[in-house]
Amino acid sequence: MHDLSRLSLNQKTTDPWNLREAVEGCVRAGIPFIGLWREKVAEQGLQESARIVRDSGLRVSSLCRGGWFAGSSARERQERLDDNRRAIEEAATLGTEVLVLVCGPAADGDLVAARAYVEECIEKLIPDAEQHGIRLGIEPLHPMYAGDRSVIVSLQQANQIASRLNHKQVGVVIDAYHIWWEPDIYAQIAAAGERILGFHVCDWLVPTPDMLNGRGMMGDGVIELRRLRTAVEQAGYTGPIEVEIFNQQLWSMPGDEILQLMCERYLEHV
Template sequence: MADLERLSFNQMTAGKASLREVMNACLQSGIQWIGPWRHAIAENPVQWGRDLREAGLRVSSLCRGGMFPAATSEERRKRIDDNLRAIDEAAALGTDLLVLVNGPAPGRDIQGARQMVADGIGAVVSHAEKCGVRLGIEPLHPMFAADRSVIVTMDQANSIAESFSPGTVGLVIDVYHVWWDPRVYDEISRAGERIFGFHVSDWIVPLPDTLMGRGLMGDGVIEIQRLRRAVEQAGYKGPIEVEIFNERLWSQSVSEIATQVAERFLKVV
């Protein structure tokens, strides 16, 4: 079912480890793709992009942009400016995908906040097109609606994306966030060419923590292979990014984590 050619190691799967440590662990484990976070590359994205390419690694995505909703127009403008910087960083790093985690409502008006997400994307999309960077809306599980994202279903993400060019705005599908959705396969088919990224981990029962409780693939209840088949049938052939927030996993060395990720990818994904 799987080989390592499409496996990407999201930086946060190694917790607080440095990007350099993650790079080295990927190379030792035969992992060819990497997904950095902005805090690790923002000082010099051009140099980081050069270092990654020279090491033989390709960048699957940069995380994260988004967080558009805010209580005041001034704060919303600042967040739009931050997303413009994130687009520049992605282009300098050498990836064509910026992952958007779209932020909570600043008050109780969750529908208004969803409109702020659509408006925020509209404010940056032309710059993204000029830079050759695609914007991937990542719907989060509904349990994150109050503190991380008002976009909590694939239907909502698809509806926003469809207002824009399919080559520029699409979806990042993370199985941890969408596996429960009774319409997940319909929405994957609907997304089609707008599927820009595919992230895997697992849902452990009982869930040890909402944010820090993701499991290695195979440790939980998600039909990962079925979801992979669905996104591939919809046309997605890009890297498959492993993104796991789990402090027990992070307590291990980066090389140990990378080895486990590669083994589980081959066995489960």
């Protein structure tokens, strides 16, 4: 069976490509979805990006990223909230329903306060998200990123925030790279249920060559990808499956070869 109907290219997987190149590559490869990054959209221009995607017939699975809430001053914190509001508007213009939130590190090292502040900021964004029809997907990151990228480091934490806020515009994004290690991951996936707004896949290489840019192509590592996919589906998620791989070696390959390999490995391992 060669069913690519749920497959999405996250732009980071073909990072050297601009938005137009990524869209055209997806069309050639028969990939129906694309996950966009804000900096790639900004390079092309928001309206032009929306037109390119619309004319191609692709659908946008998500926009990455919002979040990064903490700031060292009140002014900086307000600027970051305002930027998240712009991100919500951009997501709506691009035709996706999901803005991925990478919540950011603690500004002063106080993890408890930082996590409370993340929840406070997401709550403040709910009216904007509701107005534009955008769902805010809290993406927990692996604990190795707690110091520089996110104080939300488990699906359990993301679930707890979404549960407390208890609003249809707030959910979670499950990235296999970040959550595969959690001892109770299958219970947490089941608990997330209808709040699951996205599912991202790649693989965990052993040894890991680089903390940020050392993700592997599916099948090259140790993650039980098919088991995770089955659990996510049993919890109720049947939306796009994004392949998101940060890997310098992969980026040195021609983009069309990356997509060919991605499709083959998706069918074999996901």
